[in-house]
Amino acid sequence: MTAPAPTMDSPRVVTILEAACRVVIRDGAHGLRMASVADEAGVSKALVHYYFPTRQDLLRAAFALSEERWEHLVADEVAGLPTGRDRVAHSLAACIDTAPPHGEFRALWTAMWTGLHGDEELRPEVRTHYRAWIDLLAERVREGQADGSIDPDVDASVTAYRLAALTDGLDSILYLGLSEPVEVQAALRAACEQELDR
Incomplete structure (x- = not known):
């Protein structure tokens, strides 16, 4: 029996992908296992394999779902801002916001990024x-x-x-605990002002 192509509209698929995102945040991209995702989602391992034959299929789909949701979240947030400058600043600030809902997406992205060292198949996706x-x-x-x-x-x-590079660097400083979130956000705002006024 051939599995249907997974779609984001299927509640079962979404449940599995959301569980996969939680597992990646907890265990890292390299730690993603079908059995762990099945346990997290409360479904059978066979069902996970039915929709996602390989670990890579599941990882790519989970990352794609997370990125789609992130893009919609930030797009909604910047939609009412009056200027392009405001939209740039908010988009960058969201990347290093540790509070929900941004923090969850940030954690997943960090896990995927660090997973590149042990999983070359992830590189094109990221x-x-x-x-x-x-x-x-x-x-x-x-x-x-x-x-x-x-x-x-x-x-x-x-x-x-x-x-983008500046934001990544500040996020690393934040991740390592070398500075407080409020200080990192302030540094980002100052640097952003300089870049946009050249």
């Missing part, structure tokens, strides 16, 4: 999502240039790369 994130940042920089809130001479693509 790279694709990261590329899309940088492109989205560049688009929001251009929105700010169009509405006059960001210096028109700023190179949107280069600035997006720099801001």
Whole structure:
């Protein structure tokens, strides 16, 4: 019997993928096991395999679900902000917010990122999502240039790369406990202001 293609509309599939996300956050991407996900979801291991034949299929689908939800969350949050500059700043701040709901997505992304060292198959998946994130940042920089809130001479693509790298570095500092969240957020705001006013 061939399994149907999993869709995010299926409650069973969503339950399994949400459980997989929790397992990744708890055990790391390298620690994801079908049996652990089945236990977490309260379903049989056979059902998990029915929808996701391999561990990689499950991991990719769980990451895709998380990224889709993250994108919708942040898009909803920035939709009412008046300028592109505000949207850029909020998008970056959300990445290093440790409080719910942002913190859960941040934890999963960190687990996936660290999992790259032991799982080369993850690299294309993470790279694709990261590329899309940088492109989205560049688009929001251009929105700010169009509405006059960001210096028109700023190179949107280069600035997006720099801001993404800066945010990743600050997130690492936060993850290691080298600084408090309020201090890291303040540093991000200051650096963002400098980048957008070049």
